[in-house]
Amino acid sequence: MKRMLSGIKPTGQLHLGSYLGALKHFVDYQDEYEMYAFIANLHCITVPQDPATLQKNLKDCVALYLACGLDPKKATIFLQTDVKAHAQLGYIMCCHTYMGELSRMTQFKDKQAKGEKNLSGGLYTYPSLMAADILLYDPDYVPVGDDQKQHVELTRDLAIRMNHRYGDLFKVPEPLIGKVGARIMSLNDPSKKMSKSDNNDKGCVYLLDDLKKARKKIMGAVTDNFANVHYDPENQPGIANLMQIMSSLEDNRPFGEIEEQFKGKGYGDFKRAVADDVCHTLETIQNRYNEVISSDLLEKTLSEGAARANAIANAKLDKVQRAIGIEIIDK
Ligand code: ATP
Ligand code: LTN
Numbered sequence: 001m002k003r004m005l006s007g008i009k010p011t012g013q014l015h016l017g018s019y020l021g022a023l024k025h026f027v028d029y030q031d032e033y034e035m036y037a038f039i040a041n042l043h044c045i046t047v048p049q050d051p052a053t054l055q056k057n058l059k060d061c062v063a064l065y066l067a068c069g070l071d072p073k074k075a076t077i078f079l080q081t082d083v084k085a086h087a088q089l090g091y092i093m094c095c096h097t098y099m100g101e102l103s104r105m106t107q108f109k110d111k112q113a114k115g116e117k118n119l120s121g122g123l124y125t126y127p128s129l130m131a132a133d134i135l136l137y138d139p140d141y142v143p144v145g146d147d148q149k150q151h152v153e154l155t156r157d158l159a160i161r162m163n164h165r166y167g168d169l170f171k172v173p174e175p176l177i178g179k180v181g182a183r184i185m186s187l188n189d190p191s192k193k194m195s196k197s198d199n200n201d202k203g204c205v206y207l208l209d210d211l212k213k214a215r216k217k218i219m220g221a222v223t224d225n226f227a228n229v230h231y232d233p234e235n236q237p238g239i240a241n242l243m244q245i246m247s248s249l250e251d252n253r254p255f256g257e258i259e260e261q262f263k264g265k266g267y268g269d270f271k272r273a274v275a276d277d278v279c280h281t282l283e284t285i286q287n288r289y290n291e292v293i294s295s296d297l298l299e300k301t302l303s304e305g306a307a308r309a310n311a312i313a314n315a316k317l318d319k320v321q322r323a324i325g326i327e328i329i330d331k
Pocket of ligand 2: 005006007008009040043129130133134142143144148151
């Protein structure tokens with residue numbers, strides 16, 4: 001069975017973009033692959049966080065992994081900080097990453113270009129830690145949204161570099177970008193991705209949003225004057241985004257079929273149908289979330305997940321430390 005690994009960094013509440021771009025794929029993949037799904041909590045603190053809010057977001061994130069359908073019997077679900085090897089290999093990877101490579105990563109460049117002050121060293125070296133997150137487990141595939149492809153490519157470069165220098169240490173993983181849902185855009189500015197870091201709440205449907213609120217956000221989504229439900233991301237980005245959302249929620253229904261259904265109908269009808277799909281999905285997730293949060297499944301999942309992940313990660317870390325010459329005693 002091929003192995004797959006991915007993570008989410010819950011710097012805020014998870015939203016429809018996190019679901020369609022990541023979580024939903026994890027769930028689909030867990031039957032076919034040996035799936036490792038972790039919560040990238042070390043990555044959260046690359047930007048300032050309020051500790052109480054962060055704890056709540058982390059807990060909700062684990063609960064939402066389960067509520068969205070990840071099954072701890074099939075997938076290994078764990079918290080990054082429960083496997084100390086991530087930080088340790090992260091440092092080792094950092095020592096093998098060039099400053100030039102880190103400077104080219106768009107996530108850091110974007111923040112710098114926006115003139116954000118006091119960016120942390122952790123944010124700059126984040127891609128090295130992400131490489132460690134991945135390479136510890138030798139996955140074949142890393143499913144991510146298209147904004148993360150650059151980081152997986154750097155991970156490949158680092159794996160190849162270290163294999164070349166020290167012998168065969170790591171499997172070189174492939175990024176896996178879903179065609180549909182790879183980038184869900186903000187509802188009130190379809191030129192930007194739907195994001196929890198976006199200050200404007202109207203553009204983002206959170207998975208735990210009240211259903212009425214979620215419906216209102218979809219109905220208020222920015223569209224255009226063409227009065228034509230047609231998939232044209234260039235000229236009709238708002239409509240294309242809503243079509244993406246509908247298609248993903250309806251088992252990758254072809255855009256042509258959606259165009260056919262709404263031929264000659266107004267945007268109101270179309271948005272109502274999208275809102276129905278979204279609310280239906282949110283309701284299912286929220287019901288399950290409420291069950292999970294009031295049970296002991298969360299703790300059980302994390303402790304079993306950490307045990308399984310530690311076994312693999314610690315063996316890999318040992319192998320790496322021995323190969324690069326920093327380990328001297330047999331463990
Ligand atoms: P955000 O911008 O909301 O803070 P992020 O991309 O920085 O999100 P994560 O929450 O860790 O951080 O993202 C988890 C996964 O979800 C990543 O693979 C990312 O590409 C994907 N993802 C996040 N937002 C979207 C989106 N709007 N559309 C599609 N995929 C997304
Ligand atoms: N960088 C990712 C989160 C992340 C990740 C990973 C994804 C951290 N480590 C390893 C896949 C594999 C993000 O910002 N979404």
